[in-house]
Amino acid sequence: xxxxxxxxxxxxGGQGVLLATNILAQxxxxxxxxxxxxxxxxxxxxxxxxxxxxxxxxxxxxPLARHADIVIAxxxxxxxxxxxxxxxxxxxxCARTVIAPGSVLRGEMEYPQDIEAAAAARSVALVLxxxxxxxxxxxxxxxxxxxxxxxxxxxxxxxxxxxxRGLAAAIPAKILDVNQRAFALGREAHLHExxxx
Amino acid sequence: MRRFGxxxxxxxxxxxxxxxxxxxxxxxxxxxxxxxxxxxPSTEILEALSAAADGDGxxxxxWCINEKVALETAIGASLAGARTLVAMKHVGLNVxxxxxxxxxxxxxxxxxxxxxxxxxxxxxxxxxxxxRTFAKFAKVPMLEPADSQEAYEYVAEACALAEEFDVPxxxxxxxxxxxxxxxxxxxxxxxFEPRSYERSIEKHVMMPQFARQRNRLVLARLAxxxxxxxxxxxxxxxxxxxxxxxxSSGAAYTYxxxxxxxxxxxxxxxxxxxxxxKVAKLYxxxxxxxxxxxxxxxxxxxxxxxxxxxxxxxxxxADGELDQEIVFAALEPYLKRRPPRRRRPxxxxxxxxxxxxxxxxELPVRPPVLCPGCPHRAVFAMLRKHKVTPLxxxxxxxLGALPPLDALDSCLCMGASVGMMAGMNKVLGRRAAAAVxxxxxxxxxxxxxxxxxxxxxxxxxxxVLDNRTTAMTGHQGHPGTGLRLDGxxxxxxxxERLCQGIGVRCETVDALDTxxxxxxxxxxxxxxxxxxxxxxxxxxLMVPGKRRPTVDEERCNLCGLCLxxxxxxxxxxxxxxxxxxACMGCALCTAVCxxxxxxxxxxxxxxxx
Numbered sequence: 001x002x003x004x005x006x007x008x009x010x011x012x013g014g015q016g017v018l019l020a021t022n023i024l025a026q027x028x029x030x031x032x033x034x035x036x037x038x039x040x041x042x043x044x045x046x047x048x049x050x051x052x053x054x055x056x057x058x059x060x061x062x063p064l065a066r067h068a069d070i071v072i073a074x075x076x077x078x079x080x081x082x083x084x085x086x087x088x089x090x091x092x093x094c095a096r097t098v099i100a101p102g103s104v105l106r107g108e109m110e111y112p113q114d115i116e117a118a119a120a121a122r123s124v125a126l127v128l129x130x131x132x133x134x135x136x137x138x139x140x141x142x143x144x145x146x147x148x149x150x151x152x153x154x155x156x157x158x159x160x161x162x163x164x165r166g167l168a169a170a171i172p173a174k175i176l177d178v179n180q181r182a183f184a185l186g187r188e189a190h191l192h193e194x195x196x197x
Numbered sequence: 198m199r200r201f202g203x204x205x206x207x208x209x210x211x212x213x214x215x216x217x218x219x220x221x222x223x224x225x226x227x228x229x230x231x232x233x234x235x236x237x238p239s240t241e242i243l244e245a246l247s248a249a250a251d252g253d254g255x256x257x258x259x260w261c262i263n264e265k266v267a268l269e270t271a272i273g274a275s276l277a278g279a280r281t282l283v284a285m286k287h288v289g290l291n292v293x294x295x296x297x298x299x300x301x302x303x304x305x306x307x308x309x310x311x312x313x314x315x316x317x318x319x320x321x322x323x324x325x326x327x328x329r330t331f332a333k334f335a336k337v338p339m340l341e342p343a344d345s346q347e348a349y350e351y352v353a354e355a356c357a358l359a360e361e362f363d364v365p366x367x368x369x370x371x372x373x374x375x376x377x378x379x380x381x382x383x384x385x386x387x388x389f390e391p392r393s394y395e396r397s398i399e400k401h402v403m404m405p406q407f408a409r410q411r412n413r414l415v416l417a418r419l420a421x422x423x424x425x426x427x428x429x430x431x432x433x434x435x436x437x438x439x440x441x442x443x444x445s446s447g448a449a450y451t452y453x454x455x456x457x458x459x460x461x462x463x464x465x466x467x468x469x470x471x472x473x474x475k476v477a478k479l480y481x482x483x484x485x486x487x488x489x490x491x492x493x494x495x496x497x498x499x500x501x502x503x504x505x506x507x508x509x510x511x512x513x514x515a516d517g518e519l520d521q522e523i524v525f526a527a528l529e530p531y532l533k534r535r536p537p538r539r540r541r542p543x544x545x546x547x548x549x550x551x552x553x554x555x556x557x558x559e560l561p562v563r564p565p566v567l568c569p570g571c572p573h574r575a576v577f578a579m580l581r582k583h584k585v586t587p588l589x590x591x592x593x594x595x596l597g598a599l600p601p602l603d604a605l606d607s608c609l610c611m612g613a614s615v616g617m618m619a620g621m622n623k624v625l626g627r628r629a630a631a632a633v634x635x636x637x638x639x640x641x642x643x644x645x646x647x648x649x650x651x652x653x654x655x656x657x658x659x660x661v662l663d664n665r666t667t668a669m670t671g672h673q674g675h676p677g678t679g680l681r682l683d684g685x686x687x688x689x690x691x692x693e694r695l696c697q698g699i700g701v702r703c704e705t706v707d708a709l710d711t712x713x714x715x716x717x718x719x720x721x722x723x724x725x726x727x728x729x730x731x732x733x734x735x736x737x738l739m740v741p742g743k744r745r746p747t748v749d750e751e752r753c754n755l756c757g758l759c760l761x762x763x764x765x766x767x768x769x770x771x772x773x774x775x776x777x778x779a780c781m782g783c784a785l786c787t788a789v790c791x792x793x794x795x796x797x798x799x800x801x802x803x804x805x806x
Binding site (some may be wrong): 012013077084101141 | 560
């Protein structure tokens with residue numbers, strides 16, 4: 001709305017959605033945008049669905065938005081669920097990670113298999129990334145959130161220096177290296193995915 | 198009976214103080230449990246109730262340690278199925294505000310009537326707050342008697358309202374009502390069948406997903422209550438002969454009535470929600486309207502919001518008590534002026550209620566869950582085995598209320614579990630309910646109800662899930678750990694010694710040692726009186742276990758017993774259960790497996806990731 005871009009990040013508590021949110025917000029600031037971010041903590045961090053929002057533009061008023069231009073999802077079911085949040089012509093960058101919720105583990109519900117069809121039905125550009133594999137290649141599976149952000153970076157109007165500043169601002173120095181590698185490999189993975197499509 | 202005697206002034210009428218009338222009204226309404234904390238001008242309600250019942254077993258009445266514990270105990274009694282009354286002075290409701298605000302969401306089982314005795318004039322109080330605002334704040338109905346007869350009758354009215362609308366009712370008194378005396382004609386007792394208790398986590402566990410649903414019901418209930426306020430016989434439009442109408446309630450009504458005998462009156466016995474149609478009707482009958490009320494412009498502001506001219510606090514003092522002379526002197530000059538131009542009241546719109554967030558029903562939801570390795574899970578699995586579903590509290594462990602653990606029955610406010618347990622067990626007359634709360638919650642508000650339970654000799658089992666931190670909010674320190682905000686370490690209080698000091702038996706066991714916990718639980722389940730088990734094991738996020746299990750695929754028959762503990766690290770595979778990377782090594786699954794398919798090979802086997 002009003003020249004402001006909204007990115008929503010979704011996933012499962014414990015996957016590092018909040019860290020990715022902070023990197024993205026710091027990057028947007030480094031790029032010279034006004035930025036607002038909001039996240040829900042507390043109960044959500046105990047393995048439940050997590051949703052956070054980053055909005056950037058010339059002047060950002062509201063920290064919230066009902067619809068997102070881009071959704072970054074660290075888990076498939078959460079990505080599938082977030083299709084409802086996307087504006088028309090929006091993009092979903094989603095990890096192939098599967099974390100089955102209790103109802104699926106207990107056999108009460110089916111884990112959805114229709115993310116491609118559902119995205120196509122909504123004219124949403126879908127990019128699926130094996131973020132955990134990319135992160136493992138970089139050195140640790142825990143950097144999957146940052147690898148995914150690397151993949152999503154292709155869709156975002158920030159230059160390499162801004163991303164580097166964003167990463168450095170949000171990630172402890174001790175583990176910055178491995179995360180920088182994960183980010184770079186994630187970005188490549190996206191470009192590779194798009195060639196395939 | 199002897200100490201709080203009353204005078205018989207005719208064959209069938211009594212001469213009672215408002216507080217005595219509340220007490221007799223409670224007995225007439227079938228109130229079977231009453232509690233509170235003394236405070237002028239409310240104190241004599243419970244004293245009179247206790248004296249009038251005179252140990253005949255109709256009603257249990259007791260002083261509690263404070264108003265918060267009193268209300269929580271009363272909530273437990275109401276849930277157990279007894280009509281319940283809790284009495285306190287106005288500032289007492291500040292102490293009880295935490296349970297008060299949320300019991301509006303959960304509602305009641307049998308009636309719950311909260312008597313708040315305000316003190317205009319501060320005869321014996323530190324402030325002059327107008328507790329009518331609490332009714333609006335909590336979106337609960339409020340009744341305001343104007344004399345002892347009404348104080349007597351309104352208890353039964355409040356009980357009926359509470360049960361019909363599934364809502365606690367605020368019965369507001371003031372010093373003149375509570376300590377004034379007037380004639381009371383006794384009425385026939387009200388028939389009431391005690392209700393039975395049924396588990397309903399959607400109604401009684403106020404974690405966000407359920408509280409959101411309840412909140413929508415609260416707003417819908419408020420609209421229905423407004424409708425009731427329009428039609429109840431407690432709100433009366435009394436015709437006069439003057440071109441002057443007065444809206445009033447409680448003691449203020451009696452002053453206004455005496456000052457202006459010819460005026461029209463809208464007498465509000467149920468003053469929240471305000472019956473705006475009745476107000477509009479008054480405006481059709483007269484050209485001048487005043488609101489006469491003590492303290493805040495509670496009614497006046499709502500009348501002004503209808504866009505009509507009204508005389509209120511510019512004439513009537515906003516502090517202290519009123520009397521008929523003050524009211525007459527305040528309004529008399531106004532009557533000499535030309536009447537204001539008539540305007541039609543504009544009815545307030547019904548507030549819109551937000552729609553639930555859009556969701557695709559075929560997608561499985563992902564509620565928050567106890568983490569892999571969480572020591573609470575081990576306790577809950579054992580409680581389930583022994584069919585103990587305790588009243589719960591606020592913390593990570595509230596999540597245990599959800600399937601598959603189905604481990605708790607309630608979550609109201611910090612520390613409520615212990616008082617609710619006491620109230621429930623008092624009414625049921627046995628050790629039916631237990632309570633479970635975390636270490637930080639125990640120190641926040643669990644100690645006072647435990648002292649109260651000891652004082653009033655309530656029975657029950659309290660389980661403290663001591664994970665050595667305030668986990669849900671991100672691992673903050675508390676008096677049990679001694680860790681302070683700046684990282685420094687202070688003295689750490691020992692729960693077991695604290696319990697000893699209170700005189701409550703207490704045993705500490707390793708929460709992850711299922712055998713030890715089960716023995717302690719069995720001992721407690723066979724015991725009487727009040728007992729505490731401290732189930733001790735640090736939060737798995739701070740101290741991961743080192744006992745990652747392996748699966749014997751030959752032995753596993755996918756029976757699902759281990760999946761029933763709701764651990765996110767366990768998933769059914771093709772032929773056997775699989776232990777995922779999320780495992781934190783608590784080895785609880787090895788304890789619940791009956792086929793020995795899950796085992797920890799060595800105590801010091803490789804840990805989780």
